[in-house]
Amino acid sequence: MNVIELKDIVKLYDMGGAEEVHALQGITMSIAKNEYVAIMGPSGSGKSTLMNVIGCLDTPTSGIYQFNGVNVSEMDDNQLAEVRNREIGFVFQTFNLLPRSDALHNVELPLIYGGVPSAERKKRALETLDHVGLGDRVHHKPNELSGGQRQRVAVARALVTRPSIILADEPTGNLDSKTGEEIMMLFEELHRQGNTIILVTHEADIAEHAHRAVRLRDGKIETDEPVRKRRLQAAGSAS
Amino acid sequence: MHFLNELKEGLIISYRAVKANKMRSVLTTLGIVIGIVSVTLMSTAIEGVNRAFDRSAAAFGTDVLYVQRFPWVGNEDWALIRNRRRIEAEYATRIERQSMLSDYVAPVAATRRRVYRGNESVEDAFVSGTTHQYMNAAGTTLADGRFFTAEEGNGGRPVAAIGATIAETLFPNEDPIGKVIRVAGHPYTVIGVFEKQGGMFGVFTSDTRVFIPLLSFESHFGGRRRDVTIQVRVADVKQMEDAKLELEGIMRKIRHISPGKPNDFSINQQELLTQTFEPISLVIASIGFFITGLSLFVGGIGIMNIMFASVTERTREIGIRKAIGARKRTILMQFLIEASALCLLGGFIGLMIAFPLSLIVDQVLPTAMPVSVVFISILISLTVGLVSGFLPAYRAAKMDPVEALRYE
Numbered sequence: 001m002n003v004i005e006l007k008d009i010v011k012l013y014d015m016g017g018a019e020e021v022h023a024l025q026g027i028t029m030s031i032a033k034n035e036y037v038a039i040m041g042p043s044g045s046g047k048s049t050l051m052n053v054i055g056c057l058d059t060p061t062s063g064i065y066q067f068n069g070v071n072v073s074e075m076d077d078n079q080l081a082e083v084r085n086r087e088i089g090f091v092f093q094t095f096n097l098l099p100r101s102d103a104l105h106n107v108e109l110p111l112i113y114g115g116v117p118s119a120e121r122k123k124r125a126l127e128t129l130d131h132v133g134l135g136d137r138v139h140h141k142p143n144e145l146s147g148g149q150r151q152r153v154a155v156a157r158a159l160v161t162r163p164s165i166i167l168a169d170e171p172t173g174n175l176d177s178k179t180g181e182e183i184m185m186l187f188e189e190l191h192r193q194g195n196t197i198i199l200v201t202h203e204a205d206i207a208e209h210a211h212r213a214v215r216l217r218d219g220k221i222e223t224d225e226p227v228r229k230r231r232l233q234a235a236g237s238a239s
Numbered sequence: 240m241h242f243l244n245e246l247k248e249g250l251i252i253s254y255r256a257v258k259a260n261k262m263r264s265v266l267t268t269l270g271i272v273i274g275i276v277s278v279t280l281m282s283t284a285i286e287g288v289n290r291a292f293d294r295s296a297a298a299f300g301t302d303v304l305y306v307q308r309f310p311w312v313g314n315e316d317w318a319l320i321r322n323r324r325r326i327e328a329e330y331a332t333r334i335e336r337q338s339m340l341s342d343y344v345a346p347v348a349a350t351r352r353r354v355y356r357g358n359e360s361v362e363d364a365f366v367s368g369t370t371h372q373y374m375n376a377a378g379t380t381l382a383d384g385r386f387f388t389a390e391e392g393n394g395g396r397p398v399a400a401i402g403a404t405i406a407e408t409l410f411p412n413e414d415p416i417g418k419v420i421r422v423a424g425h426p427y428t429v430i431g432v433f434e435k436q437g438g439m440f441g442v443f444t445s446d447t448r449v450f451i452p453l454l455s456f457e458s459h460f461g462g463r464r465r466d467v468t469i470q471v472r473v474a475d476v477k478q479m480e481d482a483k484l485e486l487e488g489i490m491r492k493i494r495h496i497s498p499g500k501p502n503d504f505s506i507n508q509q510e511l512l513t514q515t516f517e518p519i520s521l522v523i524a525s526i527g528f529f530i531t532g533l534s535l536f537v538g539g540i541g542i543m544n545i546m547f548a549s550v551t552e553r554t555r556e557i558g559i560r561k562a563i564g565a566r567k568r569t570i571l572m573q574f575l576i577e578a579s580a581l582c583l584l585g586g587f588i589g590l591m592i593a594f595p596l597s598l599i600v601d602q603v604l605p606t607a608m609p610v611s612v613v614f615i616s617i618l619i620s621l622t623v624g625l626v627s628g629f630l631p632a633y634r635a636a637k638m639d640p641v642e643a644l645r646y647e
Contacts, residue, residue, distance in 0.1 A: 085564020
């Protein structure tokens with residue numbers, strides 16, 4: 001079954017007066033379980049809007065969005081919050097960790113909002129931090145961690161609820177290329193473990209890590225095709 | 240469970256936010272601090288005034304009527320009443336004989352004299368001449384010794400029962416019973432000491448009074464031209480009004496007042512004072528609560544202001560929280576908790592400042608900070624927090640996650 005099913009998704013932004021911006025002009029696509037998809041496109045192509053819609057941060061103006069077979073395009077704010085909490089793990093370019101909380105608390109946060117009892121919460125958060133290789137940094141605050149480590153905390157926070165999709169928005173944009181590569185290896189590993197990953201990026205070499213690339217231009221899908229693996233050594237070392 | 244988790248999370252966040260901005264938080268709560276200090280001190284002061292008044296009023300006894308030339312309070316034209324005839328001590332026996340509703344009657348004549356013993360003295364003590372019935376007709380009790388007997392009273396013996404303040408002044412380290420004091424030069428043997436009454440109006444208490452037999456009083460201080468108060472104790476408090484009417488009738492008969500003519504005497508009672516005092520107490524309370532209300536209002540505006548600033552500063556944090564699943568309600572609660580926590584902090588600081596101040600007030604006016612005021616303060620702080628925190632919290636709760644995440 002498809003995790004995500006988009007049908008004729010249109011998003012209009014009313015800029016005041018008669019002026020309207022067509023950010024998305026009829027997007028139809030589906031993403032199956034355990035796919036690794038890159039959404040690409042230049043700025044202004046609508047990829048951020050598409051990410052917001054897929055991430056249930058925003059609702060489409062028209063069209064149908066089915067998430068695990070449930071129509072989310074007509075949900076209210078609270079229902080959307082619940083979907084985000086349980087089904088979607090976000091990884092942002094700027095990490096977006098809470099600065100005053102340590103790594104453990106940052107990772108626990110989605111579980112707090114999900115109503116998970118505190119003992120289980122802590123156990124799962126610690127396991128997940130261990131999983132991303134930060135088992136020895138759980139009580140460090142974001143400003144005591146390197147960029148790569150911060151992004152690993154963010155990945156742990158995205159994973160801890162065992163979501164249906166991981167939605168990563170330019171996850172390597174604020175990292176040097178070596179650290180960025182390490183994060184991409186982590187995504188590769190998560191994908192192999194069965195996670196569904198959607199990667200939003202404008203960098204072609206980052207998108208190459210995905211197995212399918214969707215290119216947007218002017219709010220429409222330009223191409224949607226499998227990624228040709230040029231960098232066999234990267235794939236080889238990951239397997 | 241879910242709610243408790245969110246509550247706990249809200250408390251942790253508030254704690255971190257207050258800790259991160261210690262100075263700002265404390266300054267913000269200043270209005271609340273002042274409000275709580277003022278409400279606390281005002282209640283303490285009112286409590287003190289009430290206590291003092293109750294003690295003073297109790298000295299009169301709730302069941303005692305005072306027949307006197309002039310009223311205690313009232314707005315009768317002084318020109319019309321100033322020529323009233325004196326009240327004579329001998330009325331007491333006639334009232335006692337005729338009244339059905341009262342059980343004890345005592346005449347009291349008073350003057351202000353110097354009372355001394357060796358080098359210790361009390362200027363202007365209230366020296367009262369009365370009969371042995373006084374103890375029955377008044378609301379006072381003796382701490383030590385006894386009052387004079389009928390024989391001592393009728394014989395005009397030089398004996399005295401003295402007030403607590405007089406006893407303390409003249410006998411700082413001794414038992415006064417059996418010792419001789421001098422009242423304007425005349426020697427009197429102390430046979431009893433009254434219990435301390437306190438009270439804010441000196442004249443109301445027995446503390447600075449010296450009671451001697453009426454006959455001795457008259458022979459030493461010339462009772463013939465002196466005005467007398469007749470204290471009448473009513474047998475049953477429930478029949479106060481009837482007793483008052485009866486007493487009025489007896490007095491009119493004694494004074495030969497023809498029907499239709501106004502009374503040329505007054506019957507006073509404690510209630511009159513209580514009635515006069517209540518509005519005073521109300522005025523003190525109103526001023527106090529006006530100041531409190533004003534500072535809490537200003538304090539609340541301060542909290543609202545800082546919460547708006549806090550919400551704006553943390554727009555991105557709100558976006559993150561919303562992205563990972565915080566509902567509107569959760570965000571609303573988080574900021575309400577933060578505002579309430581700030582106000583509670585102010586409330587506690589206020590109580591901490593007010594408590595030592597109330598001990599200072601206690602030195603001037605015996606009182607104690609009422610326990611209820613602590614709870615009321617906490618409740619007020621919480622309410623101010625919830626009310627002033629609501630608008631900022633609501634703004635935070637309804638933020639659009641996409642825009643909040645984009646905020647720099």
